[in-house]
Amino acid sequence: MTPLGFTLIVLGISYVAGLLGSLVGVGGGIIVVPALTLLLGVSIQKAIAASIISVIATSSGAAASYVSERITNMRLGMVLEVATVAGALTGAYLAVVVSGRWLFMTFALVLFYTVWTMLRPKGHRIESAPDPMADRLALHGSFFDRSIGQQVDYRVSRTKLGFAVSYVAGVASGLLGIGGGVLKVPVMNLAMGIPIKVCTATSNFMIGVTAAASAAVYLMRGEVLPFVAAPVALGVMLGARTGARVMGGIPSGVIRVIFVVVLAVSAAQMLLKGLR
Amino acid sequence: MTSAPRDKHADIEDVISRVLWVGVTTSLILISAGTLLSFLQAGGYGGGHAEVARLTGTGGAFPRNMAWFVGGLVHANGQAVIVLGLLLLIATPVVRVAVSALAFARQRDRAYVAITLVVLALLGVSFALGNAG
Numbered sequence: 001m002t003p004l005g006f007t008l009i010v011l012g013i014s015y016v017a018g019l020l021g022s023l024v025g026v027g028g029g030i031i032v033v034p035a036l037t038l039l040l041g042v043s044i045q046k047a048i049a050a051s052i053i054s055v056i057a058t059s060s061g062a063a064a065s066y067v068s069e070r071i072t073n074m075r076l077g078m079v080l081e082v083a084t085v086a087g088a089l090t091g092a093y094l095a096v097v098v099s100g101r102w103l104f105m106t107f108a109l110v111l112f113y114t115v116w117t118m119l120r121p122k123g124h125r126i127e128s129a130p131d132p133m134a135d136r137l138a139l140h141g142s143f144f145d146r147s148i149g150q151q152v153d154y155r156v157s158r159t160k161l162g163f164a165v166s167y168v169a170g171v172a173s174g175l176l177g178i179g180g181g182v183l184k185v186p187v188m189n190l191a192m193g194i195p196i197k198v199c200t201a202t203s204n205f206m207i208g209v210t211a212a213a214s215a216a217v218y219l220m221r222g223e224v225l226p227f228v229a230a231p232v233a234l235g236v237m238l239g240a241r242t243g244a245r246v247m248g249g250i251p252s253g254v255i256r257v258i259f260v261v262v263l264a265v266s267a268a269q270m271l272l273k274g275l276r
Numbered sequence: 277m278t279s280a281p282r283d284k285h286a287d288i289e290d291v292i293s294r295v296l297w298v299g300v301t302t303s304l305i306l307i308s309a310g311t312l313l314s315f316l317q318a319g320g321y322g323g324g325h326a327e328v329a330r331l332t333g334t335g336g337a338f339p340r341n342m343a344w345f346v347g348g349l350v351h352a353n354g355q356a357v358i359v360l361g362l363l364l365l366i367a368t369p370v371v372r373v374a375v376s377a378l379a380f381a382r383q384r385d386r387a388y389v390a391i392t393l394v395v396l397a398l399l400g401v402s403f404a405l406g407n408a409g
Binding site for chain 1 (some may be wrong): 294296307308311315320324338352364365368369370372401403405
């Protein structure tokens, strides 16, 4: 393969990853890392470093529009960011001590978990509870829900739980080069009582900063190869933009099935690679 | 604690949205331009099949010291331009946090100034420690 061929293939794969990811509400990193390692033989550390760069681009791009539409709960985002960024630093450091085989196996685990979250029935919302911390930090919010055409007020519960889960999501992000929304969003929605649109918007808002922290570590360590990271960032970003534009025009059920199959196959492959 | 006056709050959101949009767009333009340059330049991506192994391999392929970076930028070296784009992309959320810290300071919201400064400090640590590691 020539450098041109490699660049075009990576661009193509990343574009599809960004497109599919945005259509089913998952970041592109979760497909890019398996594709780079399994199909193109890039080392998992370099693939993770390239992926985390693309995560900054897509989440910041999405966050820009969510913030201007006033859907993001910025105060909540900033509070939970303390945990995700601390987690990202932990994860980026763990990535040095952990061997490649463990990265493959941990990644497989997160892929299997993602498949499970996509297949399971929608979870039940846990009853809201008084939360003095949320009161003190003025985390409760409201947003205009376009689908029903009215302002929706909501109260935030269980901030401490959200903080703990955000830390774990940050570790996963820094260690594996993914956004970590898959871990945060269900907890924010079901346990903290936040409307799903606000969860997605606020999660994206946090992911940019989270990914920046670990990307800085990877960049300074020389793991970010311009040759790999550039087409990944461009491809995922363009794919995600296309996804946002065509959303609703495509039957999402079919895409979900394709996505679940791709993730499950990747998960099995990554696991095998780790065990071998 | 009462929340900030609505109109002021609105301004912050527009500023932050703009910072994110401009940062991401500019860095993607730099990354694209750098990639194109790399294909055109000698010593860039022009080589044959053996090149991919070198460019994706460990060590040697990507000099990461400051002298290489600055010199590369002066000569419009493709990979140096990509690195500039990557740095700008990483800096974008950091600038967003700094802007929010300023906004909270102007609202005299001490708790949130502290929270945003902690995030900024952690980001500073990531750059410093990454360099040492």
